Amino acid sequence: MTACSVAHSLPFEVFLNVVDILILEAEVAAEPMDLCFYLSSRSEPESRLDVQATDLFSNPRWTLRNRKRRFQHLRLALQVNSQTRGMALRKFPRMTLWDSYSKKASPLWVHPKTDLFNPIFCTMPSDCIQFRQALQYPLAQDRVLVQSLVNIQGFPRDFLMEEYEADVDSILALPNIREITLNSEVVITSASYRYPEIDHPHPSDELIPLSGYFFPTIGRWTGWHRQALEYFCWRAEERGIKVFVGMGGSAERRKLELVPTADGLRSRLINPICTCDI
Numbered sequence: 135m136t137a138c139s140v141a142h143s144l145p146f147e148v149f150l151n152v153v154d155i156l157i158l159e160a161e162v163a164a165e166p167m168d169l170c171f172y173l174s175s176r177s178e179p180e181s182r183l184d185v186q187a188t189d190l191f192s193n194p195r196w197t198l199r200n201r202k203r204r205f206q207h208l209r210l211a212l213q214v215n216s217q218t219r220g221m222a223l224r225k226f227p228r229m230t231l232w233d234s235y236s237k238k239a240s241p242l243w244v245h246p247k248t249d250l251f252n253p254i255f256c257t258m259p260s261d262c263i264q265f266r267q268a269l270q271y272p273l274a275q276d277r278v279l280v281q282s283l284v285n286i287q288g289f290p291r292d293f294l295m296e297e298y299e300a301d302v303d304s305i306l307a308l309p310n311i312r313e314i315t316l317n318s319e320v321v322i323t324s325a326s327y328r329y330p331e332i333d334h335p336h337p338s339d340e341l342i343p344l345s346g347y348f349f350p351t352i353g354r355w356t357g358w359h360r361q362a363l364e365y366f367c368w369r370a371e372e373r374g375i376k377v378f379v380g381m382g383g384s385a386e387r388r389k390l391e392l393v394p395t396a397d398g399l400r401s402r403l404i405n406p407i408c409t410c411d412i
Contacts, residue, residue: 153211153218157225160207164245167197172254173265181275182268186232188252201242229278246282255292255301262300269304283308287315290355294362306373315378318351320389324409334408341400348407352379367394
């Protein structure tokens with residue numbers, strides 16, 4: 135039975151409720167996709183930004199397969215009529231994904247609530263200016279991308295090094311950004327080891343010192359550039375943006391929230407770093 139025949143066999147209001155449930159199921163089933171975006175090198179006047187699956191945190195081929203599964207959940211809503219298509223696009227806006235393997239562009243339905251975007255920053259001043267303009271004054275083809283940049287992820291150096299300061303300013307000024315996750319190694323402690331279990335914190339609302347043992351990468355950056363990290367967290371907080379530390383590609387990638395205080399940078403553990411409850 136085709137989508138159109140299903141629509142004609144039910145009262146339209148009932149059918150819209152069915153479509154709404156299908157979209158909700160698509161949201162529940164939506165696994166986070168890791169994507170990167172950057173200033174396009176292609177001379178296309180209608181677009182200044184490119185998006186592609188990143189290999190920094192997950193296999194790009196998995197992302198492309200995930201894209202197909204996501205489309206299968208949305209197929210009915212996208213194909214019936216403009217009203218149901220609009221319902222789907224409000225939760226899963228459509229943008230163009232650049233496939234670096236096939237060198238072709240293809241459609242992608244992103245889920246801004248869960249998908250993570252890794253910015254590829256510029257270093258040349260002229261490129262930084264173009265990058266800022268592309269984000270602040272997006273062309274029609276780039277507007278969906280800019281509006282979908284809710285969850286940003288990347289390595290600490292991208293947000294703390296002075297050479298990327300102009301690009302970081304552009305990211306912090308995004309209209310819908312809500313969180314930034316700094317990628318770090320995470321040491322998971324287990325009671326099953328032969329050695330005595332290391333004393334470790336458990337998720338709570340308590341503010342604790344940042345542990346360089348359990349989070350080695352961010353610990354090193356705290357040692358090297360503590361002031362830069364604190365300044366970055368203060369700037370993010372002023373804009374209502376949360377800063378997390380986590381493992382890219384993990385289902386529970388966000389492990390730690392960084393909280394700037396008058397006494398210095400503190401942290402709040404939000405996901406386990408142990409196997410105590412397993």
